[in-house]
Amino acid sequence: MTKEELEILYKSKIIPASKEPYHFEKHAQANTVIEAYNPICGDKYQLYLDMSEGVVQSAYFHGFGCAISKASTSILARKVEGKRLEEVVALGDTFIASLTGITPMDFDDECLKILNELKNFDGRVDCIKSSWEAITHHLKEEQWK
Amino acid sequence: MIEAVTRFDSFENANIHRGLYDLSSTATKRYEQIRTKVAHFLGTENSNTVAFTKGTTESINIVAQSYLSKKIMPGDNVITTIMEHHANFIPWQVLTQTHHAELRIVPIDPHGNLDMNKLRALIDSKTKLVAINHISNTLGTVNPIEDIIAMAHKKNIPVLIDAAQSISHCALSLDQMEYDFLAFSGHKMFAPFGVGILQVAEKHLGEVLPYNVGGGMIREVTNERTTFRDFPFNLEAGTANISGVIGLGAAIDYIGSLDKTDVSNHIRDLTDYCVATLNTVPEINVVGSPSGRSGIVSFTVTDIHPHDVASFLNQDQIAVRAGTHCTQPLLASLGLGATIRASFSIYNTRDDIDQLKASLIALIKFWS
Incomplete structure (x- = not known):
């Protein structure tokens, strides 16, 4: 990625999403709290989900992280609301697999498409997927209970 | 080697x-x-x-x-x-x-x-x-x-x-x-x-x-x-x-084969110059001011996460480490989530630090 491409990407997509993230606040009354943590860079978010009857009724998040991880988690929060637990897991699995570059993902969602394109940004894939991995892992464990 | x-x-x-x-x-x-x-x-x-x-x-x-x-x-x-x-x-x-x-x-x-x-x-x-x-x-x-x-x-x-x-x-x-x-x-x-x-x-x-x-x-x-x-x-x-x-x-x-005193003086000079240079930029916060510091300067940039800083510096051919540096207890005690770390060796020069400052100023302007 050239510097010009990087600047366009940040200016048009990442900075706006990270400066005005969706549902970026602590949500103490949530019945499911998931921690997304990247020990290498120190990024740490709490994901607050309100789940009832197997559906994510609301998703909030709060914490410390880079612009990419914040934008990614913001998109995640918006995408999972209203989805059933198994739909969130399927979305998470597909999205994470797509970041390897091996398994293509057919996105009809513009935000996910942008996130997926960021996989070509060397060294930052962990920033994109940390929250996605955390929520998918946690909800899979919920499914197995 | x-x-x-x-x-x-x-x-x-x-x-x-x-x-x-x-x-x-x-x-x-x-x-x-x-x-x-x-x-x-x-x-x-x-x-x-x-x-x-x-x-x-x-x-x-x-x-x-x-x-x-x-x-x-x-x-x-x-x-x-x-x-x-x-x-x-x-x-x-x-x-x-x-x-x-x-x-x-x-x-x-x-x-x-x-x-x-x-x-x-x-x-x-x-x-x-x-x-x-x-x-x-x-x-x-x-x-x-x-x-x-x-x-x-x-x-x-x-x-x-x-x-x-x-x-x-x-x-x-x-x-x-x-x-x-x-x-x-x-x-x-x-x-x-x-x-x-x-x-x-x-x-x-x-x-x-x-x-x-x-x-x-x-x-x-x-x-x-x-x-x-x-x-x-x-x-x-x-x-x-x-x-x-x-x-x-x-x-x-x-x-x-190198003169140890020369090497030590060179690294100290770069370190001091880096601290002094970064301290001229209000948005840059150098971490710590120990009485003796050598070879390493950690800093943060107001409102820009260290990983984002490192990615932009990388585009200018400046390699820094960003994150917790395998010192999580230290960063927790300082109330920091992550920092950017500039480190110097014998092959670095004051010009490198001037370039670092210029890149950081450009990034701060871009981000605002």
Whole structure:
């Protein structure tokens, strides 16, 4: 990625999403709290989900992280609301697999498409997927209970 | 260094301490000559104080498991500091927890200097080891290890020095400093990755026991029992990283060809210049202001995460590390999630720092 491409990407997509993230606040009354943590860079978010009857009724998040991880988690929060637990897991699995570059993902969602394109940004894939991995892992464990 | 490793791998490759053919005996001879070279580099004649390891982390873990675990009892304590790399923190945390002992952590003052009064207060008759870095890998603080060694030795307490950050540009001498254990990595001194050193003072040589058993480190093996060679050979089980050691030898030759005072002055000059330069930009916050700092400057940029800063600097061909630098307890104590770390070596110049400043200013403008 050239510097010009990087600047366009940040200016048009990442900075706006990270400066005005969706549902970026602590949500103490949530019945499911998931921690997304990247020990290498120190990024740490709490994901607050309100789940009832197997559906994510609301998703909030709060914490410390880079612009990419914040934008990614913001998109995640918006995408999972209203989805059933198994739909969130399927979305998470597909999205994470797509970041390897091996398994293509057919996105009809513009935000996910942008996130997926960021996989070509060397060294930052962990920033994109940390929250996605955390929520998918946690909800899979919920499914197995 | 690269030529030495390539020559060995291409034309001189053979295992050591095994074959009687020329290639093997030559490789063995060179390997052991480098052990002597390391000893001389560290200011001692006794090459049997020098063990080859995978790096600083393994060296420290060996001291924890092969030396201290045999001595530590419930109620004892180990002293380390809040500014340690995880490699010099976790081994003591795990060891003390396993043995129902106490890990005592020396704090830093607001400038990033070690709190020497607190260290003095923490050392007592139950202290089994003081483990400290020479230079902090996050703050760049140069610790007064001579004073710390003197303080500990007054009470007959051994001292381990993590010299990973200092080995390439500070003079260290076992004779003069009288540390008990010294650990460092090859890759911090222009040698290959995956090779390092544990040096042990003569008085402790018989107390560092095998931790990893197998071929190459034994005297005799019967069905009933095994007897082991003495240190350092009792630690070097299995096939050694011979290419790595060859590279380490070449790196020491190179460093030895440099004037240590010039190197040290150059690194200090760059460090001071970097701090002064970054401090002229209001949005840049240099972490700490220790009385002695060498080779490392950590900083944050207001409202821009260190990872984003590092990505943009990368586009300008500036390589920095961003994150927690394997010092999570330190960053937590400073209330920081992550920092950007500029580090300097002999090949850096003041121009590099001017470019760093220019790139940061451009990023701050872009981000606003």
